[in-house]
Amino acid sequence: MLTTPPDSRTDAEGAGACPAPDLRPLFACEQDAIRCPYPHYAPLRAAGPVWYDAEHDVYVVSRYEDIERVNTQPRLYSNRNPMGPTVLAAISGMQRVLAGLEPELAARAGVVMTRGGVLFLADPPAHTRHRQILNRALTPTAVGRLEEAIRGACRELVDAFPTDGRVDLVAAYATPAPIRALALLLDVPSARGADFARWANAINASIGANMTDAQILATIRVQMEFWEFFEQELERRGAAPGHDLLSTLVAAARDGDPPLTRDEMVGFCSQLIGAGADTTTKLISSAMLQLCSRPALLARLRARPADIPAFLEESLRYDAPVQGLFRVATADTELGGVRIPAGAHVWVLYGSGNRDESVYAAPDDLDPDRPGLRSHLAFGYGPHFCIGAPLARAVARIAFEVLLERSSVIALQDPAFVPVYEPSYVMHGMRTLPVRVERA
Numbered sequence: 475m476l477t478t479p480p481d482s483r484t485d486a487e488g489a490g491a492c493p494a495p496d497l498r499p500l501f502a503c504e505q506d507a508i509r510c511p512y513p514h515y516a517p518l519r520a521a522g523p524v525w526y527d528a529e530h531d532v533y534v535v536s537r538y539e540d541i542e543r544v545n546t547q548p549r550l551y552s553n554r555n556p557m558g559p560t561v562l563a564a565i566s567g568m569q570r571v572l573a574g575l576e577p578e579l580a581a582r583a584g585v586v587m588t589r590g591g592v593l594f595l596a597d598p599p600a601h602t603r604h605r606q607i608l609n610r611a612l613t614p615t616a617v618g619r620l621e622e623a624i625r626g627a628c629r630e631l632v633d634a635f636p637t638d639g640r641v642d643l644v645a646a647y648a649t650p651a652p653i654r655a656l657a658l659l660l661d662v663p664s665a666r667g668a669d670f671a672r673w674a675n676a677i678n679a680s681i682g683a684n685m686t687d688a689q690i691l692a693t694i695r696v697q698m699e700f701w702e703f704f705e706q707e708l709e710r711r712g713a714a715p716g717h718d719l720l721s722t723l724v725a726a727a728r729d730g731d732p733p734l735t736r737d738e739m740v741g742f743c744s745q746l747i748g749a750g751a752d753t754t755t756k757l758i759s760s761a762m763l764q765l766c767s768r769p770a771l772l773a774r775l776r777a778r779p780a781d782i783p784a785f786l787e788e789s790l791r792y793d794a795p796v797q798g799l800f801r802v803a804t805a806d807t808e809l810g811g812v813r814i815p816a817g818a819h820v821w822v823l824y825g826s827g828n829r830d831e832s833v834y835a836a837p838d839d840l841d842p843d844r845p846g847l848r849s850h851l852a853f854g855y856g857p858h859f860c861i862g863a864p865l866a867r868a869v870a871r872i873a874f875e876v877l878l879e880r881s882s883v884i885a886l887q888d889p890a891f892v893p894v895y896e897p898s899y900v901m902h903g904m905r906t907l908p909v910r911v912e913r914a
């Protein structure tokens with residue numbers, strides 16, 4: 475029998491020993507809640523397969539198996555608004571700003587801001603075609619070719635740490651390392667690194683932020699600059715192909731059925747940079763924070779760098795950089811006996827699935843020796859599974875290998891340090907990580 479989902483405000487007694495779910499602190503981005511959202515997820519899993527949050531009009535799916543169920547039905551659960559209700563506010567802000575521009579410019583800016591409507595923002599059959607094309611360009615072999623260059627970039631960054639060893643690891647390492655790797659992947663001169671950082675910030679600016687019209691306009695301008703740069707780069711690769719991702723993309727795009735348009739190709743670039751930089755930054759900084767409070771684990775990784783990949787997989791499960799994304803139901807449906815109406819926002823909470831006690835023993839422990847390390851949901855699940863996962867894994871592994879090899883001590887500057895997290899319930903990452911690094 476189908477039921478209507480419980481409401482977070484009216485079912486306070488319904489969940490037995492576990493407190494009733496309360497998502498208000500998360501949606502309000504209260505620091506304590508976004509720093510450690512996990513105590514807010516456990517009551518959701520206990521309450522049932524789907525929790526309806528009436529205040530935000532969102533259906534929350536928090537158990538591992540149900541997340542798999544939603545994510546493997548992309549026609550029923552669409553990706554057309556994967557960032558959820560708060561981004562709708564940002565989109566309406568953008569539409570307001572676009573309405574004040576010259577019509578031609580507004581039309582162009584509209585394409586730029588919707589990232590060509592590809593990949594992350596597309597459903598089958600278009601999405602299947604996008605993945606087939608990008609899979610040919612973003613292969614493990616293509617990532618493998620970059621290994622030594624990424625290692626060189628990480629060494630340069632560590633060598634540039636201040637001589638007193640006091641360093642904000644987020645700004646000096648976890649942010650530039652993934653950006654340098656993306657510049658290498660796209661074969662863009664490393665001198666454009668600062669532009670990459672600016673572009674990535676602008677692409678992600680609308681996620682969980684309240685922007686003024688002036689800020690929105692500035693973001694649109696930066697993204698149009700990015701768009702123009704990549705249009706020219708793609709043209710150059712068409713005329714003189716190399717071995718980089720863009721050249722492979724241009725060749726693969728011609729064979730697409732139908733061939734990819736230029737806007738779709740630049741949309742790919744926009745998503746690679748938008749999805750690839752900040753997420754990897756968050757993995758490196760979170761994993762480093764975990765290590766700083768576990769000296770025995772740090773010593774083990776120094777002695778056996780081959781254990782770094784296992785540690786990183788467990789860090790991804792333990793503290794996922796992307797806590798959850800949204801789907802939109804395309805028809806009336808049900809999940810686990812709960813009705814979900816057409817048009818509803820469904821929040822697939824990867825960070826909660828990763829702590830599901832029916833899948834992971836002692837889920838709140840960080841244990842790099844647990845079985846099934848790669849089963850976590852930090853890269854999503856199903857057809858939208860992170861296409862950049864091989865690059866993310868390689869960059870984070872190399873970043874740790876280099877930092878451990880070039881240092882004898884890494885410790886928090888202040889042992890009582892409490893990180894401040896960016897105000898988002900989707901992205902999960904700290905603003906700074908002040909550490910002391912002594913050279914080996």
Ligand code: HEM
Nearest residue numbers: 593594746749750753754757852853854858860861862866
């Ligand atoms: C630790 C780092 C990373 C994390 C945690 C992460 C997480 C994710 C997640 C959760 C998704 C699934 C989206 C969904 O469910 O709708 C995703 C998709 C995606 N990721 Fe990543 N990502 C990371 C690194 C990267 C990198 C390095 C790149 C680019 C080189 C990248 C590019 C993408 C793209 C383009 C998609 C969309 C795929 C599609 O919709 O088919 N990601 N990522």
